[in-house]
Amino acid sequence: MSEPMGPIGWINFWKPKDEWYYLAPDERRRLLAAWEAIRGHAGARGARNLGSYECRASTAWARVALWEFPNLETLTDMVDALSDAGYYQYFAEENAFGRRTEEPYLNFMVAADATASYGGE
């Protein structure tokens, strides 16, 4: 039994691959609906999509979506299901994830205190 990880934050940068632009309209609509159903299933398991943002002005990507998942399994199941449904054939991504902390500065206070105890120079 794995140790619990707590809620997972997910930053999802994405953009279409070239192939996307050459799909037939019906196929594009079918794929979007299939992928949205997969995301909806993650939502039913407790995932929250906080929003999608246009980010070409400041990154190499077209959009960034911010999510929080109740656990890592819900996130990886969603990514696996999207993969099975052809999402990564038509869209590229760069992702980052982390576990939620209520004390984001605590470790660095501890480390700085230890450094001070070594002489602080």
Next chain:
Amino acid sequence: MTVGFVALWKNNQREYTATPRDEWGTTDAIQAAFDLGRKRGNRTYGLFACRWSSPWEYLTFWVSPSMAAVFNTIADLERAGDFKFADSLHIVGHYLPDADALTEGAWDVIPEIADGKPPPLGLVLLERRTGAAANDTIRRRQPAIPGVRLYGAFDCRFGTAWDRFVLATAEDTDALAVYLDRRERTYGGAGVETQAVSGRLTTYFRFGNHLQTELTWLNEEGASA
């Protein structure tokens, strides 16, 4: 779920000006954090010097019993002050049941420098599909190359811009080159992009301009294997 973890890091300017007390106080705290990590089940497969082959100074990789074991060890390293002396890139992924990417018994083997032989090389190979390549393009049969030990393939799509990574050691540069060459041929024209970082196994950690010969990194890892 079994997890693979890759750390690439490079020292910063602070390493050159730290006092001996800061160096060794922090080093002791880091070793205590690693020891706790070993108790959690983390297995570390060597310290590889990679200034000669990459933008980084060192490469190491772990196989861990869970994501929490990795996160808790990183948190311990943060509290120890590990990251005040280096800039790091970490990659983590879930083990993929791809038997061809895991040499039998590899997780029980801590790389060592054998008498009269060159230090073994460590390798992390990042892979992703490009274009409209099929889902299974990358998961093709891994070439079994004499002198190359594979430590598994790991799914990292959910946390990086890559689909997966493979961890390996090679007894010398020839074996590594043959492995990468054969691997490339299995891709064919299907559209797979790769990035490799390789390093040479080293016994002592370099802190600033000196080697920490008081600390035998490999022996610590070997003793817990």
